[in-house]
Amino acid sequence: MRPARGAQPGVRPRRGLGPRDHVLASGPRALSDAELLGLVLDAGAATASGRALAEQVLHAAGGIANLERAAAPGLDGLSRRRRALLRAALEIGRRAAAVPFVPGEPLCDPARVWEHFRGRLPQLDREVFYAVLLDGRNRIQGEVRVSEGSLTAALVHPREVFAPAIRAGAAALVLAHNHPSGDPTPSPEDAVLTERLRQAGELVGVRVLDHVVIGRARWVSMATAGGW
Numbered sequence: 001m002r003p004a005r006g007a008q009p010g011v012r013p014r015r016g017l018g019p020r021d022h023v024l025a026s027g028p029r030a031l032s033d034a035e036l037l038g039l040v041l042d043a044g045a046a047t048a049s050g051r052a053l054a055e056q057v058l059h060a061a062g063g064i065a066n067l068e069r070a071a072a073p074g075l076d077g078l079s080r081r082r083r084a085l086l087r088a089a090l091e092i093g094r095r096a097a098a099v100p101f102v103p104g105e106p107l108c109d110p111a112r113v114w115e116h117f118r119g120r121l122p123q124l125d126r127e128v129f130y131a132v133l134l135d136g137r138n139r140i141q142g143e144v145r146v147s148e149g150s151l152t153a154a155l156v157h158p159r160e161v162f163a164p165a166i167r168a169g170a171a172a173l174v175l176a177h178n179h180p181s182g183d184p185t186p187s188p189e190d191a192v193l194t195e196r197l198r199q200a201g202e203l204v205g206v207r208v209l210d211h212v213v214i215g216r217a218r219w220v221s222m223a224t225a226g227g228w
Contacts, residue, residue, distance in 0.1 A: 020046040033064045040089045041082045053078075057086075065216070068123035094119040101140045107132065110221035113176050113212040121178035121214045127154035129177040131161050133170040138209070141168055156193060158200040165206045173201065175211040184215030186222050194222055 019035040028036060034054045035046075041057070042050030057078070061067045068090055078086065098119030099112075107113070113132065121128060127149040133141040144164045149155045154177050165173055175197065179185075186194075194211045201208040210223035222228075 018046050019051075020044055033058055037064070037067075037086075040085055041078070043081075043085055053082075094123075101132070101143065103140060103142065105140045107134060107138055107140050107174060110174075110210055110212050110219070110224065113174060113210075114214065114219040117176055117178075117212075117214050118219075121176070122182070122216050124178055125180050126150060127177055127180060129154040129156050129175070131165065132174040132176065133165055133168050134172040134174065134209070135169075136171040138172060141170055153189060156197075158197055161197055162200060162204050162206055166204065170206055172207040172209050174209050176214060177211075178214040182216030184213040184218050184220045186211075186213050186220055186225070190222070191226075 019031055019039055022030050022035070023039065031039075034051055037054035037058060038051040039046050041054055058064060058067070067086075096119075098117070099115040101107075101116050117130070129146040129149070131144045131146050133144065135141055144161075146160050147154050147156050161173070161175070175194070177190075179187075190211070190213060194208070197211075198208045210221055210228075213220045213222065
């Protein structure tokens, strides 16, 4: 017998139990995507109508991976209460997935940039550009949201990147932005922009150490890929 779609391989739900009891007895990984979403929409009641509605929602969204974007404006067929429950559950997941920066923490690995932004950037349908401010020993001072662009580009001017860095006395930057397509492969435009910002940074005395492109489930360090 094949496991339910979305259920964790090797975890078999106990017979005779409903989804709510499966969560308590076997853990949430034992449930399919529709069963999990049905529990959320029903606030734990796990009714047949909630499961059916969950299947409709997943179909309309194109799968659970696309649920964040579909839920942003609201989905047809969801009441205000269920829409609120869904958005709250998604926000909990986002916050649980992110690992916030700690001021003074050394930033030595681009994977740390992914850990920080993975709860915010992958689900967005617009490119959003951030600069992480670092001191002379590459310790985190803070972050600045530089710009929000379109489906395919974030409009960034060097002035918007370096002005807050200079005000904060930052010695270096790590840049980050998302690709709404989900593919973090840097575009030719990303390469041109990054080189432009690196050159501007040399002029104003604020080094650009890396530019991390965030995708749906992956990331690319342009410094590593380009051999800076």
